[in-house]
Amino acid sequence: MKTLEDVLEEITPAPDPDFVADMERRMEMGFPAPEKRGRPRIVLPSFRPRPFVAAAASTLLALMVAVALTQEGRDDAGSGAVVAQEAGSFAGDAGGGQVEERALAAPDATSAEALPAPFPPPNADLAPGVRERRVERVANLILAGDPDEFDRVSSAIFRITGNRGGFVTQSSLTQGEDAFTGGFFDLRVPVDQLQPALNDLSRLATVRARTESGTDVTGTFVSLRDRLRMARALRTSLLRRLELATTEAAVQSLQRRLAIVGNRITGLRSQLRDARSRTEFATITVELVNEDPGASDSETDEALDDAVGSLEDLANFLIRALGVLLPATVIGMAVWFVARGARRRARERSLA
Amino acid sequence: MKRRDQRSCGMSEAIAAPVSGTFERAGASPSEAFEALYRRSFPRVYGYVAAMLRDRAAAEEVTAQAFERAYRRRRSFRASRGTEEAWLFGIARNAALDELRRRRRRAAMEHEPVDLTAPGAEEQAEDALRREAVRAALARLEPRERELVALRFFGGLSHEEIGRVLGISPSNAGTRVHRALEKLRRECDEDA
Numbered sequence: 001m002k003t004l005e006d007v008l009e010e011i012t013p014a015p016d017p018d019f020v021a022d023m024e025r026r027m028e029m030g031f032p033a034p035e036k037r038g039r040p041r042i043v044l045p046s047f048r049p050r051p052f053v054a055a056a057a058s059t060l061l062a063l064m065v066a067v068a069l070t071q072e073g074r075d076d077a078g079s080g081a082v083v084a085q086e087a088g089s090f091a092g093d094a095g096g097g098q099v100e101e102r103a104l105a106a107p108d109a110t111s112a113e114a115l116p117a118p119f120p121p122p123n124a125d126l127a128p129g130v131r132e133r134r135v136e137r138v139a140n141l142i143l144a145g146d147p148d149e150f151d152r153v154s155s156a157i158f159r160i161t162g163n164r165g166g167f168v169t170q171s172s173l174t175q176g177e178d179a180f181t182g183g184f185f186d187l188r189v190p191v192d193q194l195q196p197a198l199n200d201l202s203r204l205a206t207v208r209a210r211t212e213s214g215t216d217v218t219g220t221f222v223s224l225r226d227r228l229r230m231a232r233a234l235r236t237s238l239l240r241r242l243e244l245a246t247t248e249a250a251v252q253s254l255q256r257r258l259a260i261v262g263n264r265i266t267g268l269r270s271q272l273r274d275a276r277s278r279t280e281f282a283t284i285t286v287e288l289v290n291e292d293p294g295a296s297d298s299e300t301d302e303a304l305d306d307a308v309g310s311l312e313d314l315a316n317f318l319i320r321a322l323g324v325l326l327p328a329t330v331i332g333m334a335v336w337f338v339a340r341g342a343r344r345r346a347r348e349r350s351l352a
Numbered sequence: 353m354k355r356r357d358q359r360s361c362g363m364s365e366a367i368a369a370p371v372s373g374t375f376e377r378a379g380a381s382p383s384e385a386f387e388a389l390y391r392r393s394f395p396r397v398y399g400y401v402a403a404m405l406r407d408r409a410a411a412e413e414v415t416a417q418a419f420e421r422a423y424r425r426r427r428s429f430r431a432s433r434g435t436e437e438a439w440l441f442g443i444a445r446n447a448a449l450d451e452l453r454r455r456r457r458r459a460a461m462e463h464e465p466v467d468l469t470a471p472g473a474e475e476q477a478e479d480a481l482r483r484e485a486v487r488a489a490l491a492r493l494e495p496r497e498r499e500l501v502a503l504r505f506f507g508g509l510s511h512e513e514i515g516r517v518l519g520i521s522p523s524n525a526g527t528r529v530h531r532a533l534e535k536l537r538r539e540c541d542e543d544a
Contacts, residue, residue, distance in 0.1 A: 002479070004537055007486045008505040013402035015395060019412045026416065027390055030383070031423035347449035351495040 064317065134221040134275070137191055137282035139198055139212045144291040145205030150180035153204045157185050157286060160200040164193040166281065173288075183288035188281040201286060208289060221275050228268040235261045386426045389436050390419060396437075397444050399506035404448045404499055406491070414451050418444035438516035441507055445499075445517055489539030497532035504529045 002010075015023070026032070145153055154173055161168050166189030173183040189197045194212075202210065238261060242254045397418060402411035422443045429439050490498060503514045515525040 002482065004486065004533070004540065005505065007482055008490075008501065011483050011487055011490075012395075012399040012506045013408075013411065015398045015412070015415070016408070019398075019415075020394075023390075023394060023416060023419070026419070027387060031420040346453060347446065350449050350453040351499065 061317075132218075133216055134218045134279040135191075136215045136217050136278045137194055137212070138215070139194060139282065139284045140209070140287070141198065141201055141207065141284065142209040142287045142289060143201070143205035144208045144289050147176075147179040147181060147290055149205070150183055150288055153288060154183060154185075156204050157187070157201065160197060160204075161187045161189060164189045164197040164200070166190060166193065166197065166284075180288075181290060183286075185284075185286040185288075187284040187286065188277075189284060191280060191282050194282040194284070197284065201284070205288070206291060217275060217279060221272070221279065224268055224272045224275055228265065228272060231261055231265045231268060235265065383426075386423055389422075389440060393437055393440055394419070396507045397440060400441065400502045401444055401448050403490070403502035403506050404445075404495075405451060410451055414447045415444070418447045421447065434516035435513055437507075437509060438513040441503065441509060441513070441517045485540050486536070489536050489542075492539055493532065493536060497528075497535060500525075500529050500532040501536060504533075 143153070150173060154171070158168055158171075166187055168185060168187050170186035171184070174181045187197075198210070198212075235258065238254055238258045242251065242258065245251045245254055394415075398411060398415045401415050401418070402408065405411050405414060418440070422440050425443070429436065433439070490501065493501065500514070503509050503517060509517065510522075511526040511529065512522040514520075514529065515522040518525060520528075
């Protein structure tokens with residue numbers, strides 16, 4: 001008597017011989033997919049995509065980092081331009097002269113109103129056509145040396161400045177626990193002695209940085225001179241009118257205006273003197289810093305700093321990318337799981 | 353399961369020869385390994401699919417489709433996730449269920465699969481009656497129960513492999529197969 005299992009084996013559906021032959025043929029051909037009618041078949045390239053995808057992703061990442069770094073460099077350059085513009089705005093004249101004239105013309109003007117503007121506004125008259133240009137020269141030196149030598153260098157700075165006909169307006173040496181840690185000097189030397197003085201100072205220690213700049217202040221200078229001339233002329237005129245004044249009120253009014261004009265002339269003289277001093281004497285700032293024992297390794301340090309900076313940039317980029325990719329991946333996976341579960345349930349329902 | 357390795361179902365010995373191990377064997381390319389899998393599992397896959405669909409033409413189409421899919425995805429097979437047979441039967445099952453869902457065919461079996469192992473005229477009539485009774489009882493089973501019987505006896509899968517295909521534990525698969533077989537037995541006894 002055959003068991004149920006034996007009978008089940010006997011009734012196992014077996015493939016038709018024609019179908020078996022057809023499958024053999026398909027197996028030999030590598031199971032080509034049947035052509036679907038009405039739908040163009042998309043043929044994918046036969047290469048394995050993983051290395052290609054990794055290379056493409058790496059290239060894309062490198063490009064994005066490079067673009068980010070380039071953008072950062074542009075930002076830096078932009079801020080530098082702003083600084084240059086601010087420095088350049090110092091030159092030029094105050095249109096404040098017109099304001100002063102209006103104040104002086106008014107009989108009730110106060111002395112405060114009559115004071116000239118301390119800083120000329122930007123885009124003021126640059127005094128084109130003036131042959132004798134007035135240029136304010138500024139130089140900055142950063143000297144690196146042994147802290148034990150700072151005292152000697154400080155004395156040498158005073159000596160060189162004096163020898164070149166200049167003077168020291170400000171000096172300071174910073175004392176640390178054991179020795180000097182730095183120093184700062186503000187010097188004025190005649191313009192024609194600027195280069196020799198800088199050369200002398202540069203020999204005192206290792207020059208870490210040396211910058212020189214010149215600012216044309218001819219406009220300011222000419223304006224001050226003209227305004228002083230006009231103020232003097234006005235004073236002369238007021239004095240003549242005072243001589244001819246017949247009433248007490250007119251005398252008092254003229255005296256008040258003369259006082260204002262006198263103050264103004266004093267202020268303008270001071271400004272002119274200051275402007276002349278600034279153009280006749282160059283400003284040198286000397287900064288003393290501790291000589292870095294690892295100065296010879298500065299390029300290596302710089303390279304290391306760059307490498308660390310690049311890594312930080314990369315990390316920042318990855319964090320930002322993760323901030324986008326992570327939620328997108330989580331959402332994508334959730335959708336995929338839901339879709340997969342729905343498809344599975346739909347399949348199982350076909351067995352119900 | 354002894355029948356699994358013994359079954360030939362009329363195929364050549366080369367086709368029925370069992371090979372064990374992982375999909376990519378030492379010294380064999382994925383294509384060669386897949387060919388070996390095809391040769392030892394093709395009739396069993398067909399038997400399982402035919403029992404699910406109960407339509408010869410649909411069974412042939414789905415069987416071919418299952419092997420095509422498996423061939424295209426042969427590199428995605430991971431031995432850690434189960435045997436090659438479990439992987440292949442999983443693909444075949446999905447294809448069969450898709451076919452069932454798409455065509456909404458359930459009960460109407462237009463053509464009974466040809467039984468290539470049918471006995472000759474000399475066989476006793478009692479055996480023929482017995483087979484017909486089992487076929488009829490199998491047709492009365494619930495689709496899920498019929499699938500379990502088909503996986504176990506037509507597909508020749510172990511309980512562990514059935515569990516892999518259906519996404520259940522091996523012990524659960526064994527329990528379900530046992531219950532389906534008992535139900536089939538009762539159905540047969542009722543017919544008798």
